[in-house]
Every structure is written in structure tokens, then in C-alpha cells.
Amino acid sequence: MFIVYVIWPIGESLMLSLYDWDGLYNREGEFTGRFIGLDNFRELATDQAFLVSLYNNVIWLGMYMLAVPAGLLVAIFLNQNVRGIRLYKSLFFFPFVISQVVVGLIFSWFYAPNFGLLYLILEWFTGSGVAILAEERYVTYGIIVAGLWPQIAYVMILYLTGLNNVAPDQVEAARLDGAKGWRMLWYVILPQLRPATFIAVVVTVIGALRSFDLVSIMTAGGPFGSSRVLSYYMYEQALSEYGYRMGYGAAIAVVLFAIMMIFISGFIWKMWRDETER
Structure with a gap:
């Protein structure tokens, strides 16, 4: 199943990235793509929309990693035996169980000009509100904050499971x-949480790089393409009315996959090195 559903599609994407293909077959069911070698990748290097999407993905990666320490802190808080802790756990767990589409809609209303809560708060304190999703300077950060809400809850669950095994x-x-406080956490607790940290980093990197749904729901890549990410630009090029350029979309997917593998492989290597030095 791993070969059929993971390895084979990766190989197909790599092969398709070397072709110019509109996604259609001829009447005989034959593949109609034209082999163009690395031309798709050469075009990516000068494609301004791709460069904007790549830059936004770097921002996503950097800010999304905040979910790991934030999730750890929440998990440590929820691991205490205090009155009402089950209620607190339910409240923090709630963002994880709702759909990303619902998260996108909630934050779209939160940011909405004229009636959104954030807009009204900013207007109250500064005299003028800010339409976050309509401002090129702020839109990407606004979407990332929306994504961090359920991502922190996910990381929290991983660390809660790890803390139960300490x-x-x-x-x-x-x-x-x-030992107590910070020294207890750094020298005793965190070394036993390495498996949970590994999973948390991996799922956070993957979540940052596949940030399609929130972008699609909240801005559709706007305004003026300023909130595009690689996964959404891949969709636009391959499957939307903008192009039906399957080969070009596959080339974007290959770049996205390469970035993901660099981060995850680097973290796996660091964990392996730390384990061998013990």
C-alpha cells in the first residue's frame, strides 16, 4: 500500500514535471504530453507568482514552528492535577476537531472589516480598523494565525501523550x-519527549507546506496573489481555469516535496546523531 499510494505517485509526479501536458488523453486513450525536460523548472525560476508563493511558504514554515513550543507549554499546563482540568483540556482540544474550512470561516469573520471583532478592537484603540485579509502586508500573517490555532492543539495532544509516558x-x-522548573524541563522532561517532538516537528512542517485549505477559503490567493502558497499555486496552474498545465503544476509539487524532505531529513539526521552520541 505504501508503494501504491506514496512511492508510485511521487514517481509519477517527478516524471510528469518533465512534460508539457494539459491533462487530456486522445481518443485512443494515449498520453498526449510533450517531453520538454527541465523547461518547467527553468520557467519557475523566473515566475514571479511562484517566487511570491515560495516566499510565503518560507514565512509559513518559520511562524508555524511556533506551534511546537506553544503546544508544549499548553500540554505542561494541562498535565497538572487541578480543579476543572478536564474542562480546560476540552477547550484547548476543540480547535483540533473542527474542520479547517470552519477555522477559515471563523477567522474570516474575525478579520472582516466593519463588523469583525479584530477590526472593531483596532478601531476602538487606534481610531481606524485594518482589513487584514485585504492588505498585502498583513494577509499572509493573518492566515498563518488562523492555521496556528488548530495546529497548537494538535501539538498539544502529541505532547500530552508523551508526558503520560515520562x-x-x-x-x-x-x-x-x-532539579526544578527550567532545569527539570530541560534535562529530565524534554529528553523523554524526543519521540513526541519528532512527530510534532514533522506534522508541523507538513502542515505549513500543505496550507491549501485556509488560503482557498479565506482569500483564494488574494489580494492580487499576495497570499498564494506553493500548494495553492500548484492547484491554480494544474486544475483551475487559469491553466490546466499539469506538467507545470507537477514541477511545483516537486519543489514543494523537495523542501519538505530537506526539513524532515535534517531533523531525522539530528535526532539520529543525538541518539548515537548518547
Whole structure:
């Protein structure tokens, strides 16, 4: 199943990126693509819309990584035995169970000019509101904040699971040695959370790079293409009325896949090196 649903599609995308193809077959069902080698990738290098999408994805990656420490802090808070902790867990867990489409709609209303809560708050304090999703300077950051809401909840769940597996004898031994607070977290808790951290980083990187749904729901790439990301630009080129350029869309997908593999492979290598040095 892994070969059929993962390896084979990756190979097909790599092959398709070398062709100029509109996605159609002839009457005999034969492939009609024209082999053009690396021309799609050469065009990407000078495509301003692609460069904007790539830049936005870099911003997504940088800001999305905030979900990892934020999720850890929330998980540590929710791991306490205090009154009402089940209610707190439910409230923090809620963003994870709702659809990304719903998240996009909620934040679209939150940012909406004239009646959105953020707009009204800014207008109250500064005298003039800001239409976040209509401003090229702010739109990408506004969408990322919307994406961070459920992503932090997801990371929180991973860390809560990891905290349940922390060895209590090591914690008690550290307390007897006088470790507490930051030292307890850094030297005792975090080393035991490495598996959870690995999964959290991987899913966060993947979530940042496949940020299609929120962009589609909240701005459709606007205003003026300023909020495009690679996954959305790939869709526009390959499957929308803008092009039906399947080969060009596949080339964008290959670039997206390469970026993802660089980040994930680098983190896997670091974890492997840390384990071998122990």
C-alpha cells in the first residue's frame, strides 16, 4: 500500500514535471504530453507568482514552528492535577476537531472589516480598523494565525501523550537532586519527549507546506496573489481555469516535496546523531 499510494505517485509526479501536458488523453486513450525536460523548472525560476508563493511558504514554515513550543507549554499546563482540568483540556482540544474550512470561516469573520471583532478592537484603540485579509502586508500573517490555532492543539495532544509516558522515577530522582522548573524541563522532561517532538516537528512542517485549505477559503490567493502558497499555486496552474498545465503544476509539487524532505531529513539526521552520541 505504501508503494501504491506514496512511492508510485511521487514517481509519477517527478516524471510528469518533465512534460508539457494539459491533462487530456486522445481518443485512443494515449498520453498526449510533450517531453520538454527541465523547461518547467527553468520557467519557475523566473515566475514571479511562484517566487511570491515560495516566499510565503518560507514565512509559513518559520511562524508555524511556533506551534511546537506553544503546544508544549499548553500540554505542561494541562498535565497538572487541578480543579476543572478536564474542562480546560476540552477547550484547548476543540480547535483540533473542527474542520479547517470552519477555522477559515471563523477567522474570516474575525478579520472582516466593519463588523469583525479584530477590526472593531483596532478601531476602538487606534481610531481606524485594518482589513487584514485585504492588505498585502498583513494577509499572509493573518492566515498563518488562523492555521496556528488548530495546529497548537494538535501539538498539544502529541505532547500530552508523551508526558503520560515520562518515567516518574526519573522525575523523583531529579527532585531529590534539587532539579526544578527550567532545569527539570530541560534535562529530565524534554529528553523523554524526543519521540513526541519528532512527530510534532514533522506534522508541523507538513502542515505549513500543505496550507491549501485556509488560503482557498479565506482569500483564494488574494489580494492580487499576495497570499498564494506553493500548494495553492500548484492547484491554480494544474486544475483551475487559469491553466490546466499539469506538467507545470507537477514541477511545483516537486519543489514543494523537495523542501519538505530537506526539513524532515535534517531533523531525522539530528535526532539520529543525538541518539548515537548518547
